[in-house]
Amino acid sequence: MHPDTSSADIRRRFVEHFEAAGHTAVPSAPLLVDDPNLLFVNAGMVPFKPFFLGQETPPYQRAVSVQKCVRTPDIEDVGKTTRHGTFFEMCGNFSFGDYFKAGAIELAWDLITKPVADGGFGLEESRLYPSVYEDDPEAVELWKKITGVPDDRIARLGKSENYWSMGVPGPGGPCSEILYDRGPAYGADGDFGAEDRYLEIWNLVFMQDELSAVRSKVDFDIAGALPKQNIDTGMGLERVAFLLQGKDNMYEIDTMFPVIERAQELSGRRYGADPVDDVRFRVVADHVRSSMMLIGDGVTPGNESRGYVLRRLLRRAVRSMRLLGYEDRALPELFPVSRDRMAPGYPALTADWDRIAQVAFAEEDAFRSTLRAGTQIFDNAAVETKAAGATVLAGEQAFALHDTYGFPIDLTLEMAAENGLTVDEEGFRALMAEQRNRAKADAKSKKGQHADTSVYRGILDANGPTEWLAYETLTTESRPLALLAGGAPVPALGQGEIGELVLDRTPFYAESGGQVADAGRIVFDGGVLEVLDVQRPVRGLVVHQVRVLEGEFVSGGTLQAEVDPDWRTGARQAHSGTHVVHAALREVLGPTALQSGSYNRPGYLRLDFGWTTGLTDAQYRDLETVSNNALRADLAVGWEYMTLDQARDWGAIALFGETYDDTKVRVVEIGGRWSRELCGGTHVDHSSQIGTIVLTSESSVGSGNRRIEALTGYEGFAYLARERDVVAQLTGLLKTQPDDLVGRVGDLVERLRAVEKELEKGRLQQLLAGAGALASAAEDIGGVGFVGQVVEGAGGGDVRTLALDVRGRLPGDRPGAVLVIGVQDGKPSLVTAVNEAGIAAGVSANTLLRAAASLLGGKGGGKDDVAQGGGSDASRVTDALEAARAELARR
Known part of the structure; x- marks a missing residue:
């Protein structure tokens, strides 16, 4: 070339x-x-x-x-x-x-x-x-x-x-x-x-x-x-x-074909030798590059929206490599090749490589586990299909494998063929079409949601940008430029009415960057406006949503705009706290733990970050310790304006998905290089002013994404005070000291578990004690001794134990079948069991189970001797027993 x-x-x-x-x-x-x-x-x-x-x-x-x-x-x-x-x-x-x-x-x-x-x-x-x-x-x-x-x-x-x-x-x-x-x-x-x-x-x-x-x-x-x-x-x-x-097509160009070359080496197959394989090679080249670029811009795999698209691309790439005959981990071999080809145009791929690789490779590992689990589901579906004498796997089963378990349809087709089955592809495609139509209808319903900003545009063009003073002051003398209600100009607002007010200058922070808008009030001659929200509908224009608390507001004159100082203090603490937690997170987990989203309001912060596993107890404690040590160190907080390129060279972190002005960005730093982020929010002057950072939870918000929640300032101290009160109450009830509280509660829990086990053992013995009576009372249906029983309060394990015990007590030389339906918490569970003489006589536990389960809104499966299932409608358990009897009678 x-x-x-x-x-x-x-x-x-x-x-x-x-x-x-x-x-x-x-x-x-x-x-x-x-x-x-x-x-x-x-x-x-x-x-x-x-x-x-x-x-x-x-x-x-x-x-x-x-x-x-x-x-x-x-x-x-x-x-x-x-x-x-x-x-x-x-x-x-x-x-x-x-x-x-x-x-x-x-x-x-x-x-x-x-x-x-x-x-x-x-x-x-x-x-x-x-x-x-x-x-x-x-x-x-x-x-x-x-x-x-x-x-x-x-x-x-x-x-x-x-x-x-x-x-x-x-x-x-x-x-x-x-x-x-x-x-x-x-x-x-x-x-x-x-x-x-x-x-x-x-x-x-x-x-x-x-x-x-x-x-x-x-x-x-x-x-x-x-x-x-x-x-x-x-x-x-x-x-x-x-x-x-x-070249003949886009897949053979310099940024894509090297991935195909590596896929050839791994699979042992040759591009150009087989049209079917060629498609798979191209899918690999395209999806590897697309996935890498999406992860680079902050997308993580998930089951909805952008995350689902990424997950699908990654899994199609892995699946295509499998169809090419390569079943080992493929992405660690392919992603670096794509990185090296794309990095000259997008150097951030190299700088952020550890995080990109972590996300992609973890998703492949998860998919390989899904393939193993999906294979078991498929095997059950195949056994059930054959047991019914059919040769076609139902379209709804193929769709469930695809939609619920992420099982590709081509893999289902391949495995069905290996089992001597075909798949109802028409039914599968119909269900897929229904799903797409729902998605299209949802997307269509969102069309036209570009807000009509012409009125704001007109205000901006007529008056110029708002003089925004949120960094400098909490109060301003301001002049109203426009008053709106329902998107149209109005001359006045009466008491209790809500409208939008544009001022020539304002101290109010407009919601952005995860930080909520300031609260406060605007005082006018003869009344007060409560500020409910502050937004920027067009760049440069700040709009206040207000409600008239006192008087009638007629646009004009001079106003006093006043931010609630307590609100702003709490907001500054929370936003600076978010930066501290983010820096501490990277110190504890490493530089690949990067923020993917945030939200903060006075006293509260929430930080989402890309990570594939939950934090250990030690990591959780370390995160809180590192955060509070940063507060104790009273680190200086400052900010500078610079170009985006300068900010990147300086090591500043940008939030994924945000768009920044290339000519001027604001970089907030805490403790120098320890924390440098692009941010337009309000912050404290020293980290000690945050007061405290109390972590309250760490949880999953989708595959590859975790969430930290914490309280700051007064709210953090109040949370700790409430916990102190709870500890005091517990130590009083248990008559122990705080240091011994965990051990004391642990002892009580162990004693409770021991008692529950004894109760469970006694309940099961009581349940099985009736097995002999049930077996002796078996009814004859077409020469088969049948036992049908409903047991209230029994779960799936108890039902299976009872069914097998009753079957063992039936005469071995006579065909026998047992159906036990347990009902626990309103949910039925079923087990059918057939003895060897019954199987020889043509009785199938699977057939009996399907007949009964269909009336309970459920399904299940197994073998001819034992089958198990569940349902959703416990109101028809009597009908389910009758359905099993009818199935036996038709035999």
């Missing part, structure tokens, strides 16, 4: 081309995005969406970026085509009211066709086909004028291909794609639907329309023209890379 065609060089050439044309280079935003419509950044324009929606004023007129993106709707098609991948890099140039169609076309065409020696990509013009929206004659003329491309080389396409919108009311417009003709081997001449032949490498969106009543991608109303015409483009780096590198 020529060095001028590497992915790193393509990325560099793209940025340099547009920087030379006056564009500001903007670093890639994290993959996590705060958007109700998106799990991840899925296009290069997403970080600029507030500018396109008019929610914020862009600080530049032209921008260029190479944005990390993840798309997962087509995950099942990954590896099957040259186009579908989950992680990709989108190179984009953007104009905010500056150049428009002509400028975008000229800049794109110049870069693509310019010789490599001159900084371009050097693609042959004869292979390039522009496409336009069929109702955009202006674009046609511009393409011909600027590029010299003849009319018959310009494809006219409809709305579904060449009209862009976000799927919600807002900006939209026609677009032009640049298609690369890969030749007749990939499809028919002029068939622009043949995407493998006419490969889209760049899309130029001409944002010119204001859309309303958006019903679908191709069904919407155009309310009018946008006030400013904008440009949003996206060039797929991977697609350009495989063209320039002479």
Whole structure:
């Protein structure tokens, strides 16, 4: 591969081309995005969406970026085509009211066709086909004028291909794609639907329309023209890379194929030898890279939302390696290869490698355990299917294995074939479709949740940003700029009414960075407003939600804004306490224990961090000790403003998923290098002012994520005082000293357990004492001695013991069957047992169990001699016994 065609060089050439044309280079935003419509950044324009929606004023007129993106709707098609991948890099140039169609076309065409020696990509013009929206004659003329491309080389396409919108009311417009003709081997001449032949490498969106009543991608109303015409483009780096590198698809480029090469070495199979294996190799290459990038940006595996996507990617990669014949731990072999290829563009992968590896490798270990557990579930399902005389595993069983146990469907198909069974794939797909439809309906219900910020935007444009003084003072004399109720301006608020107030200056902290907003009041001539909440709906504007406590508030005059000093003190203690606990956590567990989220209010803090196991008692104690030693040391707390790059060089920690201003960030440090974090919150001046840090819990909040909760300041002391009172009460009741309390309680617990065991032993003996009477009273049903009994208060273990004991007392030379149903805490449990003579006569414990369990809302399984199950409806136990009798009678 020529060095001028590497992915790193393509990325560099793209940025340099547009920087030379006056564009500001903007670093890639994290993959996590705060958007109700998106799990991840899925296009290069997403970080600029507030500018396109008019929610914020862009600080530049032209921008260029190479944005990390993840798309997962087509995950099942990954590896099957040259186009579908989950992680990709989108190179984009953007104009905010500056150049428009002509400028975008000229800049794109110049870069693509310019010789490599001159900084371009050097693609042959004869292979390039522009496409336009069929109702955009202006674009046609511009393409011909600027590029010299003849009319018959310009494809006219409809709305579904060449009209862009976000799927919600807002900006939209026609677009032009640049298609690369890969030749007749990939499809028919002029068939622009043949995407493998006419490969889209760049899309130029001409944002010119204001859309309303958006019903679908191709069904919407155009309310009018946008006030400013904008440009949003996206060039797929991977697609350009495989063209320039002479490869057949994106999986064979320099940042991905080395993973396939390593997978070949591990599996002993060869890429290109088998089309089925080729798909698996590509899945591995794609999913390893995508997973690594997601973990790098703070995602941890879980069962919902982003965590579920990551878990699925990791498990599909591991599963694909298994299908290639490699059953050892695969990710420790593959992840480093992907890291080494991606790190030149994303050096944080190397810096944060220990944490990334820990998360990924732990998930593979968990999945390997899941495979073992799922195999047992499958084996039971297969036995049950065969016992019923069927050869098809039910679709609902395959779906349960997939949905509940994370068992891949292809593994279920493979194991079913090994057992001489097939799978009801149609039923499985139907259930999967239902699940997807529910997810789509939920996502659709969230569409349109971009808040209408135009009223706030207007206030900001008219008055400028709020003078925000939360770091300097607790009180300000302020002037009201706007009063809103229900999202619209109002002249006044009556007593008890709630509205939104914008001031020219404010001392109130607006909720952000995990810290809740300040509480307090605003005093006006003739009354008082209670401040309920403080937010920043658009950047630079602080909005107070207020309730009128006294008087009638008419906007105007001079106001006194007053933060509750006790509230602010508690908030400062909690936020600084969060930083202390985070630093202590890394000291106790190591540098890979990084915060993934936080929340703090006066006296309370909550810190989430990526970790795969719970803290030991010793680690828990050490964490609290290290935290309080930091308070005792009275460490200085300070903050500085610097660029994001300087903050990183300084060792400051950024919160995953947060977006930071690259020109200026605030770094808060406690004890110098001991704790340095990017943070906009309010803090104490010395660590001793936190008072105390009392850990109250450590728990799991999903696979690979833990949560620490703690109290600070007065609330921490109050908590300890309550515990002291409890200890005093217990020592009084037990007539012992505090130092002996644990031993005394331990002795009482052991004595209680011993008594409970004796009671249990006596209860079981009493239960079994009736086994002989039950056996002797067996009823004859079709020549089979049958015992059916309901036992109140018996659990599963007792039921099994009684059923086996009764079966042992039945005459051995006569067919016999036993069904015992226990009911404990309203839940039935069942055991059927059949003797050898009964089995010889064709009686099956499994068959009897299914007949009874189906009436109790449950199921179960086992063998012909013993089967066990449970249910959810204990009201029909009599009917269940009758169903077993009927099954015997039909034999």
